[in-house]
Amino acid sequence: MASWNEGTDCCSWEGVTCDSSTGRVVDLDISCQQMSTLPHNNFISQYFPHLRGLNLAYNHFNGSTISSAIAKLTDLTRLNLSHTGFSGEIPSEFSHLKKLVSLDLSFNQVAFVRDEDYSNVLSNATNLSELWLQEVNMSNIKPSSFSNLSRSMKHLDVSDCGLTAASLKVLEVSSTNCFGKMLPDSIGNLKSLRVLSLDENQLVGPIPSEIVHSSLHSVYLNNNFLNGTIPSWLLALPSMEILGLSYNQLTGEIPEIQSSSLRYIYLDHNRLSGLAPTSSTTLKGWNNLQWMDLNSNELSGTMPSYICYLASLLVIDLSNNNLSGSIPECLFNLAELSVLNLRNNNFHGPIPSSMFGNMSKLTHVDLNGNKLGGSLPAQSLATCKMLEVLDVGNNNVDDVFPQWLSNLPSLKVLILGSNSFHGAVTTSNSFSMLQILDLSNNYFNGSLPAGLFHKFPAMKMLKDKSEEVGTEYYIGLVNYKFSFVLTVKGKECVVNKFPSVFTTLDMSNNYFRGEIPDAIGELGSLLFLNLSHNNFVGPIPSSLGNMRELESLDLSSNRLSRKIPSQLTSLTYLSFLNLSRNSLVGPIPQGNQFGTFDAASYAGNEGLCGVPLSKKCGGDDEDGDHDQDSEPELESGGELFSWGFAGAGYGCGLVIGISTAYIMFSTRKPEWLVEIVENWTWRG
Numbered sequence: 001m002a003s004w005n006e007g008t009d010c011c012s013w014e015g016v017t018c019d020s021s022t023g024r025v026v027d028l029d030i031s032c033q034q035m036s037t038l039p040h041n042n043f044i045s046q047y048f049p050h051l052r053g054l055n056l057a058y059n060h061f062n063g064s065t066i067s068s069a070i071a072k073l074t075d076l077t078r079l080n081l082s083h084t085g086f087s088g089e090i091p092s093e094f095s096h097l098k099k100l101v102s103l104d105l106s107f108n109q110v111a112f113v114r115d116e117d118y119s120n121v122l123s124n125a126t127n128l129s130e131l132w133l134q135e136v137n138m139s140n141i142k143p144s145s146f147s148n149l150s151r152s153m154k155h156l157d158v159s160d161c162g163l164t165a166a167s168l169k170v171l172e173v174s175s176t177n178c179f180g181k182m183l184p185d186s187i188g189n190l191k192s193l194r195v196l197s198l199d200e201n202q203l204v205g206p207i208p209s210e211i212v213h214s215s216l217h218s219v220y221l222n223n224n225f226l227n228g229t230i231p232s233w234l235l236a237l238p239s240m241e242i243l244g245l246s247y248n249q250l251t252g253e254i255p256e257i258q259s260s261s262l263r264y265i266y267l268d269h270n271r272l273s274g275l276a277p278t279s280s281t282t283l284k285g286w287n288n289l290q291w292m293d294l295n296s297n298e299l300s301g302t303m304p305s306y307i308c309y310l311a312s313l314l315v316i317d318l319s320n321n322n323l324s325g326s327i328p329e330c331l332f333n334l335a336e337l338s339v340l341n342l343r344n345n346n347f348h349g350p351i352p353s354s355m356f357g358n359m360s361k362l363t364h365v366d367l368n369g370n371k372l373g374g375s376l377p378a379q380s381l382a383t384c385k386m387l388e389v390l391d392v393g394n395n396n397v398d399d400v401f402p403q404w405l406s407n408l409p410s411l412k413v414l415i416l417g418s419n420s421f422h423g424a425v426t427t428s429n430s431f432s433m434l435q436i437l438d439l440s441n442n443y444f445n446g447s448l449p450a451g452l453f454h455k456f457p458a459m460k461m462l463k464d465k466s467e468e469v470g471t472e473y474y475i476g477l478v479n480y481k482f483s484f485v486l487t488v489k490g491k492e493c494v495v496n497k498f499p500s501v502f503t504t505l506d507m508s509n510n511y512f513r514g515e516i517p518d519a520i521g522e523l524g525s526l527l528f529l530n531l532s533h534n535n536f537v538g539p540i541p542s543s544l545g546n547m548r549e550l551e552s553l554d555l556s557s558n559r560l561s562r563k564i565p566s567q568l569t570s571l572t573y574l575s576f577l578n579l580s581r582n583s584l585v586g587p588i589p590q591g592n593q594f595g596t597f598d599a600a601s602y603a604g605n606e607g608l609c610g611v612p613l614s615k616k617c618g619g620d621d622e623d624g625d626h627d628q629d630s631e632p633e634l635e636s637g638g639e640l641f642s643w644g645f646a647g648a649g650y651g652c653g654l655v656i657g658i659s660t661a662y663i664m665f666s667t668r669k670p671e672w673l674v675e676i677v678e679n680w681t682w683r684g
Contacts, residue, residue, distance in 0.1 A: 017053075027053035031080070035059040038067075045072040053078040057104070061085045066110065068093045080104040082132065090136075095120035104132040111137030130155040134197075155195040199223050199244070207231060207245075218242040222266065230255055230272075235262065245270070246293070254294070257286050264291040268317070272297040275304050288312055295341065296320040303347075308333050315480060319343035319366065327351065327372075332358050339364040339480055343391070350374030351392075356381045364389040364480070368415065375399040382407060391415040393438065393485075401444065403427035406455070415486075417441050417506065425507075430455045438486060440508045440530070447514030448507075459503050459523040488528055489552045489576035501549075504528035508554065512536060516560075521546040532556040532578065540579075542567045552576040559583055564608075569594050577601045584608050587617045 004013045010025065011018035017027035025048050036059070038044065044054065044067075051073045057080045066086050070079070071093035077100060087109035095117070097103075103125070112118040118138070122128065132155070197220040206228035207221070216237060222244045229252035230245070236258035243265050250270040257265075272294065290312050299321035307316065308330035315338060323345040329352035331340070337359050348371040356362065357380035365387065373396040381387075388410050397419040405411060406429035414431075417440040424446035425439065435458050483494050487506060495502070503526050512534040521543025523529075529550060536558040544553070545567025553571070556578040563586040564579065574593040578601055585607030588594065599612045609617040 019050075022050075024050045026050055026075075029053070029055040031055045031057040031059065033059055036062055037064075041067040042069045042072075045069045049073065050075055052076060052099075055080040056084055057082045059084050063087045063109070065089070066091055070094075071096045073097070075099060077101045077127075081108065082106045084108060086110055090117065092117040092120070095124050097121075098124045098126070100125040100128050102130040103128065104130075105136050106132040106134035108136065112140065115140055155193075194218070194239075196220065207234060209233065215239055218244075220244040221248070222246040224248055226250060229253075230267075232256070232258070235259060257289065260288055262289060265289065266291075266293045267297070268293045268295040270297050272299065274299055274301065286310055291315045293317045294321070299323055301325075303328055305330060307331070310334070311336065313337055315339040315341075317341040318345065321345055323347065327355065327367075329353075329355055331355050334359065335361070337362055341366040342370065343367065344369035346370065347372060351377050351397075353377045354380050356384055359384055360386070362387055363410075366391045367395065368393045368485070370395055372397060376402050378402065378404055381405075384408065386410055388433075389413040392419065393417040395419055397421065401425045401427070401439075403429070406431050409433065412436065412458070414438070425452065425512075427452065427455050430457060433458050435459065435503045436486070437504070438506045439510065440487065440506045442510055444507070445511035445513070448512060448517055448520075450517040450519040453517065453519040453522055456505075456523065459505065459526050461525055486528075487530060501525070502527060503549075504530075506530040507534070509533040515539075516541050516555075518543045520544070523547060525549050528552040530554040532558070534558055536560055539563070540565055540568075540584075544568060545570045547571065548573070550574055554578040555582070557581040561585070563587075564589055580604045588613065 004010070004016075010016055011023065015029040015031075016025055017029075018024060019026045028044070028048055028051055035056075044051070049072070052075050054070070054073065054076060055078075061084050063085060065088040066081065068091035070076075071091060074096060076097050079097065079100060079102070082104045083106075085108065088111075090105065090110050090112050092114070103121075194215060194217040196216060196218070199220045200223040203221070203224040203226060205226065207226055207230065209231065217239055218241060220242075223246070226245070226248040227250065230250055232255040234240075234243070235255050238259055239261055240259050241261050241263045243262065246266045247269045250267070250272060252272065253274045253276050254267065254272055256276045275294075286306070287310060289310055291314060292307075292310075293315065295317045296319070299318065300323065302325035303318070303323055305328055307313075308328055311333065313334050314336055316334075317339065319341045320343065323342070324347065326349040327342065327347050331337075331352070332355050335358050338361050340359075340362065341364065343366045347367075351367065351372055351374060354377070356365075356377060360383060362384045363386050365384075366389065368391045372392070376392070376397065376399050381390075382404055385408060387408050389412065390405070391413065393415040394417070397416070399419075399421055400423040401421060402416075403426065405414065406427055410433055411431060412433050413436040414434060415436070415438040417438040419442055421439070422443040422445070425444050426449060431437075434456055437456070485492055485494055486504060487493075487508070488495075488504070503523075505523065505526060505528070508530045509532070512531070513536065515538035516531065516536050518541045520529075521541055524547055526547055527549055529544075529547070529552065532554045533556070536555070537560065539562040540555065540560055542565040544550070545565060548571065550571050551573050553568075553574060553576070557580070560579075560582040561584065564584055566589045568574075569589050569591040572592050575596070577593075577597050580600065580602060581604035584602070584605040587610040588602060588608055590611065595611075597612065599614075602608050602613060609615045
C-alpha cells in the first residue's frame with residue numbers, strides 16, 4: 001500500500017480498480033498487507049460504497065469479528081476474507097449480499113451460529129457459483145440447508161467444517177447408512193457443480209450416488225469414515241479428472257477406470273485388496289492416468305503388468321502394501337515417470353538392469369524395505385540426470401560404494417543403509433547437491449580418506465534457517481510429499497518433510513578403521529553425524545567444534561582415546577551426544593550444551609571423570625596425553641589380541657591380571673570383551 005499517496009489518482013494505486021466510465025472504485029484488493037485493524041468498522045463501506053470485489057485475505061486481524069458493515073456493499077459479487085484471523089459469528093446481514101458470485105470465508109475461527117443465517121445467505125445469493133468454507137464451524141447447520149445452494153454452483157468446499165454423522169440423521173433412511181442419504185435433494189441437484197470437497201469431516205457409510213453427477217470435475221472425500229467398496233460408476237463419470245478418497249475405510253478391489261478424463265486418483269490409506277484384472281488391450285481410462293496413489297492399503301500378489309503400459313503416469317506410489325514377486329522390467333516404458341515408490345513391500349530378486357534407462361524425468365526412487373538383491377543397475381540409473389532421491393535401504397543389495405552416482409547433478413538424498421554394500425568408500429567426483437547420506441548397517445571398511453569430505457559441498461554451505469523453510473516437489477500440478485526413515489538422535493524417526501537445511505551423515509555399524517579425519521569438521525552445515533559402532537581409533541577431532549549447526553553427535557562403540565576436545569562446547573545447538581564405549585580419558589568439558597548431558601553419554605569410558613559422572617577428577621594421571629602409537633589396533637582378520645602385549649605383564653601386575661581374568665570368565669560377565677565381540681558379530 002506504499003503507492004497510496006493522497007496527491008495521486010487513487011485509480012493508479014496498487015490493488016485499486018476503477019470503473020472506466022464512472023471513475024468509481026469497484027474492486028479493492030488489499031490482501032497480504034499484514035494489516036491488523038481497519039480505521040473503523042464502516043471504513044470500507046463509507047469510502048468504497050460501489051465495490052463489486054473485496055479481497056482482505058492473508059491479513060492478521062487477531063481474532064476480531066467480521067464487521068456487519070460489509071453487508072452494506074450490496075453490489076459485491078466477490079468477497080474473500082480467507083486466512084484473516086477473524087473469529088466469532090458470521091454476520092446474519094450477509095444475507096443482503098444478493099449479487100455474490102464468489103464467497104471465501106475459509107481458514108478462520110468463524111461460525112454460522114444459527115442455521116437460518118446460513119440458509120438465508122445461500123437462498124438470497126442466487127448466482128453464487130463458488131463457495132469456500134474450509135474450517136468454518138458448521139456444526140449447527142442442518143443438511144437440508146444445502147438445498148438452498150444456487151443451481152449454478154461450480155465450486156463447493158466445506159472441508160473440515162464439523163459435519164457429523166449425528167447431524168446427518170435427519171435425512172437418514174436406515175440407521176446404518178448415515179452418509180448414504182445425506183443430501184438426496186440438495187448437492188445432488190446442483191447440476192453445474194464441478195468441484196465438491198468434503199474433506200476432513202466425520203462422514204460415514206458407503207459412497208452415495210446421490211451427490212455425484214456427470215458435470216463433476218473434482219471430488220474430494222478424503223479423511224472421513226467412508227466404507228464399503230468403490231462403486232464402478234464413480235470411475236465412469238465422463239468429466240471426472242480428480243478423485244480423492246484417501247484416509248477412509250474402503251475395501252475390496254479397485255474397479256476398472258472407464259472415464260478417459262481421470263488424471264489423478266488418491267486411494268491411499270484404505271483397506272483395498274487389489275486392482276481389477278485388466279489386459280493391456282482394454283486399458284480404457286487407465287491409459288490417461290497421471291497420478292496413481294495406492295499406498296498403505298492391503299494390496300497383495302504381483303504388480304499388474306499392465307501398469308507398464310500407462311504411458312502418461314507421472315507418479316506411482318504402491319508403498320506400504322503386501323505386493324510380492326519381482327519388479328517388472330517393462331516399467332522401462334514409463335518415460336514420463338517422475339516418482340516411483342515401492343517402499344515396504346515384499347519384492348525380491350535383482351533390480352531390473354535396464355528399468356531406468358528410459359526414465360530421464362525420474363526425480364524420486366524409493367525401494368526401501370523389500371528383499372531386493374544383486375547390485376545397483378549402474379548403466380540405466382546413471383541416465384536419470386534429474387534424480388533427487390534414491391532410497392534402497394533395508395534390502396539385500398550386494399555392491400560396492402556407487403561413486404558413479406556423483407554424476408547425477410541433482411541428487412540430494414542417498415540412502416543405502418541396511419544392505420550388503422562392502423569395500424572402501426571413495427569417490428573422485430563431488431556429490432554436488434547431496435544433503436543426506438546414509439551408509440549405516442553395511443560392510444564398508446578401510447579408513448576414511450580426508451579428501452572424501454571435500455566431495456560434499458552441500459554439507460558445507462551454511463544456510464539461513466529462518467528463510468529455508470522447506471522443499472516442495474511439484475509433479476505436474478500437484479505437490480508430491482515423500483518421507484524416509486533416518487536414525488536421528490539415537491532413535492529411528494520418519495522424516496515427512498525435507499527442509500532444505502536438513503543435512504545428515506550416517507556411517508554407523510560398519511567396519512571403518514583408522515582415525516577420523518580432521519577434514520570432517522569442514523561439513524559446517526551438518527545437523528546429524530553418526531559414526532558409531534565402527535573401529536575408529538585416535539582422538540576425537542577438535543575440528544568437530546567448527547560444525548556449529550550440529551544437533552546430534554554419535555561416536556559411540558569405537559576405540560577413540562585421549563581427551564574430549566574442549567572445542568565441542570562451542571556446539572550450542574547440540575542436543576544429543578553419545579561418546580559411550582570408547583577409551584576416552586580426562587575431565588569432561590563443561591559449558592553450554594555439555595551441562596545438559598547425563599552420564600549415559602559417557603558410559604564405558606573408565607578414564608573419564610567430572611560432572612555428570614560420579615568419579616571426580618584429581619591429579620595428573622588423567623591428563624590423557626598418551627602416545628598415540630601405543631594404542632592397539634585390530635589386525636587384519638579381526639584378531640583381538642597381539643602377542644606383543646603378552647610379555648608386558650610381570651610381578652604383581654601379572655598376578656592381578658590373571659586373577660581379574662579368572663573372575664571375569666568364571667562369572668561369565670567379561671562386559672568389555674563382550675562389547676568388542678558384539679561389535680564384530682552383531683549381524684549374527
